[in-house]
Amino acid sequence: MMEQADILLSSAPLDPATLNKRLSAGTSTGAVATFTGLVRGKGALTALELQHHPVMTLTALNTIGAAAMARFDLTALLIAHRFGRMKIGEPIVHIATAAPHRRAALDAVSYTIDVLKTQAPFWKREWYGDTSRWIEPTAEDHGKAAQWLGAMT
Amino acid sequence: MKIKLEFFGPVRDRIGDYPATLTLDACPQTLDALVATLAGQLENGGVLLDPHLRIAINDQLVTRQQTLTLGEGAHIAVLSPFSGG
Numbered sequence: 001m002m003e004q005a006d007i008l009l010s011s012a013p014l015d016p017a018t019l020n021k022r023l024s025a026g027t028s029t030g031a032v033a034t035f036t037g038l039v040r041g042k043g044a045l046t047a048l049e050l051q052h053h054p055v056m057t058l059t060a061l062n063t064i065g066a067a068a069m070a071r072f073d074l075t076a077l078l079i080a081h082r083f084g085r086m087k088i089g090e091p092i093v094h095i096a097t098a099a100p101h102r103r104a105a106l107d108a109v110s111y112t113i114d115v116l117k118t119q120a121p122f123w124k125r126e127w128y129g130d131t132s133r134w135i136e137p138t139a140e141d142h143g144k145a146a147q148w149l150g151a152m153t
Numbered sequence: 154m155k156i157k158l159e160f161f162g163p164v165r166d167r168i169g170d171y172p173a174t175l176t177l178d179a180c181p182q183t184l185d186a187l188v189a190t191l192a193g194q195l196e197n198g199g200v201l202l203d204p205h206l207r208i209a210i211n212d213q214l215v216t217r218q219q220t221l222t223l224g225e226g227a228h229i230a231v232l233s234p235f236s237g238g
Contacts (some may be wrong), residue, residue: 116238
């Protein structure tokens with residue numbers, strides 16, 4: 001029976017090494033792939049804030065996780081996403097996949113992050129001291145999600 | 154009909170102060186009618202005419218093709234384009 005994706009939505013800092021240990025990969029696993037998105041330092045940036053919806057965000061992550069499990073031949077999938085205010089260098093999102101073969105593990109990581117960027121209710125705001133700037137999704141973000149979903153979203 | 158209203162992301166800043174509860178002048182049955190009603194009743198309602206915004210009713214995204222069934226106390230969320238990851 002296919003396992004469910006392991007979904008974590010957290011205001012506390014994410015530790016990729018600890019999260020990877022949560023990956024419930026069995027003996028049929030031949031490949032593990034991971035992606036970690038970090039707060040990138042640039043200019044006078046002091047912090048990054050991620051807002052989320054109290055109900056819909058977790059629902060969306062579960063839906064994306066279930067879709068990835070159904071689409072790819074995986075033995076396990078973990079999606080961990082942070083919300084709240086983060087410092088430069090801290091992980092924003094961590095995705096880990098396990099599969100019998102590498103292609104499914106790698107593709108499932110790409111699918112999950114590409115779809116998550118435009119389909120999960122998160123809103124990103126850069127802070128420069130006391131002033132802030134919202135980050136809007138780019139045409140490239142939409143294009144990457146559309147490659148997987150088959151249409152512009 | 155009274156509804157609960159909430160805004161997420163950049164549109165929350167653009168709309169400014171808004172009432173958490175609003176009595177709708179009409180009973181819209183389509184998404185476009187709902188947006189037009191809200192836009193007309195809120196002080197900075199024009200920002201709701203941005204076609205990139207998404208609307209959720211009781212935590213479910215709604216589409217332009219749907220017939221809306223707004224109940225008393227429905228929770229309407231106006232969502233800016235998502236930018237996670």
